[in-house]
Amino acid sequence: MRKQLIKTLESKGIKDKKVLSAIENIPRHWFLDSSFLEYAYEDKPFPIGSGQTISQPYTVARQTELLMVEKNMKVLEIGTGSGFQACVLGDMGAKVYTVERQKKLYLRTKAFLKNFPYRIKTFYDDGNKGLPAFAPFDRIIITAAAPEIPQNLIEQLKPGGILLLPLGFGDVQQMVRITKDAEGNLKTENFGNYRFVPMLKNRADD
Numbered sequence: 001m002r003k004q005l006i007k008t009l010e011s012k013g014i015k016d017k018k019v020l021s022a023i024e025n026i027p028r029h030w031f032l033d034s035s036f037l038e039y040a041y042e043d044k045p046f047p048i049g050s051g052q053t054i055s056q057p058y059t060v061a062r063q064t065e066l067l068m069v070e071k072n073m074k075v076l077e078i079g080t081g082s083g084f085q086a087c088v089l090g091d092m093g094a095k096v097y098t099v100e101r102q103k104k105l106y107l108r109t110k111a112f113l114k115n116f117p118y119r120i121k122t123f124y125d126d127g128n129k130g131l132p133a134f135a136p137f138d139r140i141i142i143t144a145a146a147p148e149i150p151q152n153l154i155e156q157l158k159p160g161g162i163l164l165l166p167l168g169f170g171d172v173q174q175m176v177r178i179t180k181d182a183e184g185n186l187k188t189e190n191f192g193n194y195r196f197v198p199m200l201k202n203r204a205d206d
């Protein structure tokens with residue numbers, strides 16, 4: 001089933017072999033309740049509780065491809081959710097710092113991620129702040145729809161760093177890649193429409 005999913009992703013235009021091999025290495029069915037086993041390798045998003053979703057595999061693959069991650073890079077993820085995206089980054093050799101604002105989800109995913117050998121640190125906080133104590137980062141990926149570009153995150157990018165985010169409010173957002181050059185100038189590229197759950201403010205206790 002996992003091999004078939006990889007074929008589907010290739011047919012939808014994913015070319016980066018490192019991304020495809022990471023998705024092939026990760027048992028996505030571990031991330032879903034066992035009663036939904038047959039859905040685990042379909043190219044569809046899926047509810048994971050607390051009103052949140054594990055993104056569609058194509059979206060994870062495309063975002064990861066656009067992020068251009070290399071081994072040993074420091075990568076900040078906003079929106080831990082199920083932890084699947086963090087595992088993909090971890091499998092590619094990144095040092096992952098991932099932030100989740102919902103306490104229950106944070107606690108559950110933090111415990112679950114112990115099943116994997118990856119370098120992933122989890123944090124319970126509002127990702128709009130970034131993680132100043134661990135900055136700067138080579139890469140920052142937001143996996144919730146941001147109504148505006150969080151300036152804190154731009155500041156926490158290294159020169160040469162990349163921030164990737166679904167930007168916009170409403171049902172549909174634009175996948176935007178912002179690259180900071182050595183002088184600190186920003187270049188913005190747009191990669192089309194996606195649908196994410198909203199990036200909210202502040203931590204949530206439930």
Ligand code: SAH
Nearest residue numbers: 054079081082084085100101127143199200
């Ligand atoms: N990357 C996840 C998918 C995340 S869904 C995965 O691979 O499964 C988006 C997640 O972003 C949700 O869990 C939501 O609670 C979280 N989120 C929304 N706003 C946030 C914020 N300001 N800071 C941190 N996490 C946030």
